[in-house]
Amino acid sequence: AQSVTQLGSHVSVSEGALVLLRCNYSSSVPPYLFWYVQYPNQGLQLLLKYTSAATLVKGINGFEAEFKKSETSFHLTKPSAHMSDAAEYFCAVSLGDDKIIFGKGTRLHILP
Amino acid sequence: ETGVTQTPRHLVMGMTNKKSLKCEQHLGHNAMYWYKQSAKKPLELMFVYNFKEQTENNSVPSRFSPECPNSSHLFLHLHTLQPEDSALYLCASSAQEDTQYFGPGTRLTVL
Numbered sequence: 417a418q419s420v421t422q423l424g425s426h427v428s429v430s431e432g433a434l435v436l437l438r439c440n441y442s443s444s445v446p447p448y449l450f451w452y453v454q455y456p457n458q459g460l461q462l463l464l465k466y467t468s469a470a471t472l473v474k475g476i477n478g479f480e481a482e483f484k485k486s487e488t489s490f491h492l493t494k495p496s497a498h499m500s501d502a503a504e505y506f507c508a509v510s511l512g513d514d515k516i517i518f519g520k521g522t523r524l525h526i527l528p
Numbered sequence: 529e530t531g532v533t534q535t536p537r538h539l540v541m542g543m544t545n546k547k548s549l550k551c552e553q554h555l556g557h558n559a560m561y562w563y564k565q566s567a568k569k570p571l572e573l574m575f576v577y578n579f580k581e582q583t584e585n586n587s588v589p590s591r592f593s594p595e596c597p598n599s600s601h602l603f604l605h606l607h608t609l610q611p612e613d614s615a616l617y618l619c620a621s622s623a624q625e626d627t628q629y630f631g632p633g634t635r636l637t638v639l
Contacts, residue, residue: 452630457632457633457635458632458633459532459534459618459620459630459631459633460571460618460620460630462627462628462629465627506571514559514561514576514583514584514622515573515576515584516573516628518570518571520568520569520570521570
């Protein structure tokens with residue numbers, strides 16, 4: 417069965433600092449992996465997705481994530497945090513069918 | 529602009545009321561989904577429709593009744609809900625087995 421674990425329900429970084437949000441997955445077959453962002457009072461917006469092409473995936477708003485099979489990880493990073501990055505971030509996994517399993521989410525706080 | 533719209537954005541209802549949530553997608557997708565997002569819980573998939581046919585009912589209580597009249601519209605009919613049903617209800621759509629795109633959600637409060 418597939419599962420996703422996001423480490424840390426809350427992460428705080430200073431403006432201009434590196435953002436690192438951790439995600440580990442479990443899947444019996446090569447998965448599709450996603451990061452979504454949810455701003456207050458809004459739905460989920462796709463940041464990026466991994467579909468077995470390049471292991472380093474670039475997304476919108478300067479985010480990227482690296483697929484590491486040996487570590488079963490798909491951590492999300494951004495070199496320099498901006499105040500507008502404050503939101504909740506969800507890692508998700510699917511087998512390419514219509515079912516996506518979401519993690520519990522990590523709320524990112526940006527400190528001025 | 530996500531291409532997926534949901535109405536109403538906010539809804540307050542009593543336990544004896546009947547109401548409906550509406551979702552519309554303008555992306556030409558053939559699959560539509562209902563999710564429930566509660567505080568401190570993972571996003572829960574409720575229903576999946578592919579080409580207007582329900583392909584997934586994730587053990588959802590019968591007080592939630594979905595309807596998909598065509599590939600662009602999805603409804604969630606609500607009746608005799610409980611306070612614990614208060615949550616953000618998200619609709620999503622996708623092309624066959626592809627990325628899901630979400631609407632802004634309906635914030636439901638059951639009194």
